[in-house]
Amino acid sequence: MHEIEDFVNFLKLEKKYSQHTCTSYLSDLSQAFEYFNLTMDQFSRLTELDYSLLRNFIVYLSSQDLNPRTINRKVSALRRFYSFFLSKSVIDSHPLGNHKALKQPKKVSVPFSEDEIQNLFNHFNHSSDSDTFEKLRDRLIVELLYTLGVRRSELIGIRDRDLDTNTRTVKIYGKGGKERLLPLLPSTVGLIKEYVDKRGVKFQTSSFSSLLVTDKGQELYPKFVYRKINDYLKGVSVKQKKSPHMIRHSFATHLLNRGADLNTVKELLGHSSLAATQVYTHSSIEELKMIYQSSHPRGNQSSS
Numbered sequence: 001m002h003e004i005e006d007f008v009n010f011l012k013l014e015k016k017y018s019q020h021t022c023t024s025y026l027s028d029l030s031q032a033f034e035y036f037n038l039t040m041d042q043f044s045r046l047t048e049l050d051y052s053l054l055r056n057f058i059v060y061l062s063s064q065d066l067n068p069r070t071i072n073r074k075v076s077a078l079r080r081f082y083s084f085f086l087s088k089s090v091i092d093s094h095p096l097g098n099h100k101a102l103k104q105p106k107k108v109s110v111p112f113s114e115d116e117i118q119n120l121f122n123h124f125n126h127s128s129d130s131d132t133f134e135k136l137r138d139r140l141i142v143e144l145l146y147t148l149g150v151r152r153s154e155l156i157g158i159r160d161r162d163l164d165t166n167t168r169t170v171k172i173y174g175k176g177g178k179e180r181l182l183p184l185l186p187s188t189v190g191l192i193k194e195y196v197d198k199r200g201v202k203f204q205t206s207s208f209s210s211l212l213v214t215d216k217g218q219e220l221y222p223k224f225v226y227r228k229i230n231d232y233l234k235g236v237s238v239k240q241k242k243s244p245h246m247i248r249h250s251f252a253t254h255l256l257n258r259g260a261d262l263n264t265v266k267e268l269l270g271h272s273s274l275a276a277t278q279v280y281t282h283s284s285i286e287e288l289k290m291i292y293q294s295s296h297p298r299g300n301q302s303s304s
Helices: 002-014 019-039 051-063 068-087 114-125 133-148 152-156 186-203 222-234 244-257 262-269 274-295
Strands: 169-173 179-183
Touching: 002 019, 002 068, 019 051, 019 068, 019 152, 051 068, 114 133, 114 222, 114 244, 133 152, 133 186, 133 222, 133 244, 152 222, 152 244, 222 244, 244 262, 244 274, 262 274
Parallel strands: none
Antiparallel strands: 169 179
């Protein structure tokens, strides 16, 4: 297991991956280690395995009724693991170098409509306890996710010192430790100030490592954010997937629907390439069809 720890430490300390991502890698690699530990008489390290043995593990995963996406993710963790040790000359060749990922059905995520997002904000506006610390914090979580389009890990990582309310900007630390500066809406700045004041009164201190904290004043964690968003979205939408990422997805889709260019959305999202951003364009096609049909001179003519 030492080699797994070495690899995860590399991701955490050198690649600056989030704790959530590192935990996922650790879980997937530990599962592989346990499988071979149980099925092989002489086993001590993953770096000893060849492709035929790894293929047995992939077949085992398939027999557990896991979907192709999940299996590909686990294999991807192994692939990255072996690339690391190949670069360190611990192994001579990559045992998964020629492995082809399983085909998986194309997944189309349906974003929330602008009305659904507005209804989400209306919930806070009309709530009887809207001025409590907890409700202000929850409202700010939603506000930052939707007005900035940040990832859940990026939201959790925002610190007080990352905010500049004078220039209305916030510094975001993305994947691989990449930084980007995002603009804040005036209404968001007002909400932040109100929240910070309420936080100081509740905990009798102005010293916090993170902007957003739990009911006990501790740093947020991924499941906390997911549960909050999921619970609030249940009240405004019947869509199956209700997650922080879907708010980020809606942020990008709504900007594109209202005329933002792809490069701008790419920069706001913190994507390294346009290919990653283009996944959001399919959500705008219905809007595009409506505008096209209502605007084109022959759009309202019936077919003969």
